[in-house]
Amino acid sequence: MAAMELRHLRYFQAVAEALNFTKAAAQLRVAQPALSRQVQDLEDEIGVDLLVRSPRGVALTAEGKLFLAEVKDLLTRADEAVEKVRALARGEYGELHVGYAPTPTSEILPRALASFQEAAPRVHVVLHDLAGDEMYAGLREGALHLAITAQSAWDAPITGVAYEELRQYPFCVALAPGHRFAKLKAVSLAEVASEPLVALRKRDYSEYHVILDRIFAPSKLRLRIAAEVDGANTLITGVESGRGVAVVTELFRGITGDRLLYRPITGCPIAQSVGIATAAQGDITPAGEKFREVLRDVAKGLGTASGRKGTASVRGKR
Numbered sequence: 276m277a278a279m280e281l282r283h284l285r286y287f288q289a290v291a292e293a294l295n296f297t298k299a300a301a302q303l304r305v306a307q308p309a310l311s312r313q314v315q316d317l318e319d320e321i322g323v324d325l326l327v328r329s330p331r332g333v334a335l336t337a338e339g340k341l342f343l344a345e346v347k348d349l350l351t352r353a354d355e356a357v358e359k360v361r362a363l364a365r366g367e368y369g370e371l372h373v374g375y376a377p378t379p380t381s382e383i384l385p386r387a388l389a390s391f392q393e394a395a396p397r398v399h400v401v402l403h404d405l406a407g408d409e410m411y412a413g414l415r416e417g418a419l420h421l422a423i424t425a426q427s428a429w430d431a432p433i434t435g436v437a438y439e440e441l442r443q444y445p446f447c448v449a450l451a452p453g454h455r456f457a458k459l460k461a462v463s464l465a466e467v468a469s470e471p472l473v474a475l476r477k478r479d480y481s482e483y484h485v486i487l488d489r490i491f492a493p494s495k496l497r498l499r500i501a502a503e504v505d506g507a508n509t510l511i512t513g514v515e516s517g518r519g520v521a522v523v524t525e526l527f528r529g530i531t532g533d534r535l536l537y538r539p540i541t542g543c544p545i546a547q548s549v550g551i552a553t554a555a556q557g558d559i560t561p562a563g564e565k566f567r568e569v570l571r572d573v574a575k576g577l578g579t580a581s582g583r584k585g586t587a588s589v590r591g592k593r
Contacts, residue, residue, distance in 0.1 A: 366565035374410035374422035420563040422552040440550040441574035444524040471501035471519035
């Protein structure tokens with residue numbers, strides 16, 4: 276025998292467990308003479324007698340008993356390796372690195388993760404909370420398999436990154452429960468501009484101010500920024516304490532609960548787009564493709580009540 280093969284090990288295991296060539300041959304569905312020859316070839320290859328043959332059947336030598344234990348372990352690991360590779364090809368095994376921006380993805384991502392982990396429990400999903408530039412670099416370099424983020428309609432395409440929109444969210448005004456806007460069903464752009472505004476700090480969230488400009492500049496409205504804050508939690512506190520109102524997306528409802536009220540902004544020319552970013556070059560992994568399908572299904576299941584088709588979209592800051 277030129278080289279030991281897994282089939283020879285399986286033949287030996289069958290004979291060693293049945294202690295009978297005829298029974299083992301029937302189990303393996305091979306001719307008994309061929310089975311005898313293959314086991315003999317295996318013994319010749321190893322240079323050790325594994326079986327004692329007699330008219331009544333076979334018995335294991337001491338070497339045969341040890342070899343059987345080792346063969347069973349080896350074949351089990353080989354079967355597991357094959358099963359894992361097949362599961363990997365189905366997107367049901369392995370590790371999946373996903374970049375995300377917390378606020379824009381707060382509605383879609385938790386639902387998608389729960390559904391995906393139920394469908395593919397052996398895929399270890401590693402989440403990476405990253406800023407936009409970090410996410411795109413991770414996709415291009417292969418550190419991330421995909422990312423769930425927001426995108427700007429007016430920006431030039433991002434080099435090396437493809438974007439698929441899942442859902443749009445309109446902008447609205449967040450206000451304290453006692454604010455005069457609480458009595459209104461909707462608020463106009465001019466009414467929002469007339470109020471003191473709590474905004475994210477420009478040096479840290481420059482894109483948020485680009486969004487404000489995109490919303491209000493076409494109407495030549497000037498904003499009255501009363502306070503610039505360093506994050507979403509501080510913004511919520513500023514609005515709740517009566518320092519002003521804030522322009523946010525409807526996703527903020529899930530963060531603040533009953534602490535703040537939200538009113539749609541009539542005439543708002545843009546909405547926030549949330550979608551899947553992937554590397555433009557190279558194939559997505561099977562697990563990544565399966566997760567992408569789950570994301571699409573979740574977004575579709577959310578309906579279009581809070582989306583606004585046909586508007587420009589923006590990449591939201593975390």
